[in-house]
Amino acid sequence: MDDSGSGHNPGDGDDEVAEVDPEGSYCRYKEPVGKGRFKTVFRAFNSQIGIDVAWSKVSAESNHLSEDQLHSVAKDMMTGLELDHPNIIKCFRCWEDSEHRCINLITELFTSGNLRQYRNMHKHLDLKAVKRMAKQILRGLQYLHGMNPSVTHGDLRCDKIYVNGHSGEIKIGDLGLATLLPYRWEEHEGHKGVFDTSVDVFAFGLCMLELITLKQLDPQHCSNWPDLLAEVQDEEARTFIAKCLGSPEQRPTAEQLLADPFFAVKQVAKPASGMDGELNASAKNLSALQSDQGGEKRRPEDALSSGAGGGDSGGEASIAVGRLKGEDYEFCFKADTMEGKLHFLLTMLGVTKPGETDQLRRDIEFVFDPETDTADSLAGELSQQFNLSPTDTEICAAALKEYLAKELGSEAND
The missing domain is CATH 3.10.20 (Ubiquitin-like (UB roll))
Structure with a gap:
């Protein structure tokens, strides 16, 4: 592709471009930049306005989806096009490719990666910075939960929250995959497959705990969170997280959490790095998984x-x-x-x-x-x-x- 971004035909001799969208506005490059359970993410380019974007592909074959399930997933993902909030990833285009049995989604591209990667790169993070991140996540959840009907993310984790390292901007991503979600919460915390907004509040609490302790926490591997909560040295932070991780009927809403004294009270900042911040990624994951x-x-x-x-x-x-x-x-x-x-x-x-x-x-x-x-x-x-x-x-x-x-x-x- 030339510097102007105008060359978007894969047949023009550009080996990097693998695909263009049906309207010819977006060019997808061959090499993936990320891979999750359900989808593969590629870097792409909007040749009309000249910006980098992310192009995600959800394959029916790799996810063992029937035609009806693929249609249902596409419907879920297209709801992201209707969302408009500064702390929610912006979705530009979404369409189902019947010929190749996949779904394509074009979204914002965050070059600093996800919050888990970003936190592991910056181990000495002040509690004040953690609060700033937390408030942005909560604002995004408040927006989703306040919609009619309310939208539950259902799989909120630090690796599904994205960061702009230059501005500190935080955005929630990977929405609209409800049909694909496994029963991660079915045997946990009494949810038994019932997804409501309290699930997101619990997951937010785990994200907070991960940001402070540097221990990877996912919904399906969080049985040791009480031990990690005890490691949080700041009393107000520990109390705040405990509210999020309480029983479903006692958990506050995202709106209530934004009004919590944890954010309103000015205090002396304390280091939020974990006790074992020197461990490499696999060591931390192992420690987090060993309940x-x-x-x-x-x-x-x-x-x-x-x-x-x-x-x-x-x-x-x-x-x-x-x-x-x-x-x-x-x-x-x-x-x-x-x-x-x-x-x-x-x-x-x-x-x-x-x-x-x-x-x-x-x-x-x-x-x-x-x-x-x-x-x-x-x-x-x-x-x-x-x-x-x-x-x-x-x-x-x-x-x-x-x-x-x-x-x-x-x-x-x-």
Whole structure:
């Protein structure tokens, strides 16, 4: 594409452009810039006004959607075109491609990434900055919940909130995927599949807790939030988050939270970095997912290298060691030791969605050599082979690290 942005025909010799929209205004580039459970995101360009945008594609094939389900998803996503608020991602175009059985969505592009990525890059974040982010998220929720009928996001997480690093602007994204949402909340907090605005308030509380503690928290992996809440040093912040994470009938609305004294009272700013801010991403994810560690924090690398299993709760774990549930799969590792190497059987069970009866099962055998192999490299290979989402790749590595920590720790104690 030339500097003017006028060349938008994929057949004009421009190898970067993969597709244009039916009206010829938007050009999609080939290389994806992000991938989630339901969709793949590409960088695109509006050749009419000369701005970068994001082009998301939801495939019926990869999401196992029938024609009726695909139409329903398209209808959900098109509701985003009607939303207009400074803290909600702006949607420009949305259309269903019947020939390729996919849905295309054009939205704003935020070059600073999502809030989780941004927070991990800036570990020493003042509580005053966290408040500023929180107020913008709440304003977006207040707008959605105040619509008639009210709009519930249903899957609010730090990786679905986007940041403009130059201005500090925060916007909620990934709306309109209600048909695709798995039963993440069905067995949690008594919601049992009932999605109302209180679900978003609880999820907002988890986002706040993640911003302050630097521990990744998602709706399906938040059983250890009371321990993390106890780590919050600022008393007012701890009280504010506790209100969001209370029982559904006692949770305040987004409007009530915006009027909370937490925002009105001026106080001395305190660092909001977590106690283990030096941990790398996989270590933090592992710590956040391990609800059986009794609040103890440890590096998985330390456990692997020293054999110190640590944190054994004496059978009180809610999830078996080496078994973690991700977005699309539940990962379960088992192994036997032969000639100094671990011979593994990995079982990947597909996470079923409401109404599904058949569960996908994959059994993979492999040999793991602790001298040369790593959990992250193995998870990366599995990700490429089975097209795992980024979250599932991290969870797969975390499950293997936990199993290895236990296995090598047991050998060290023999």
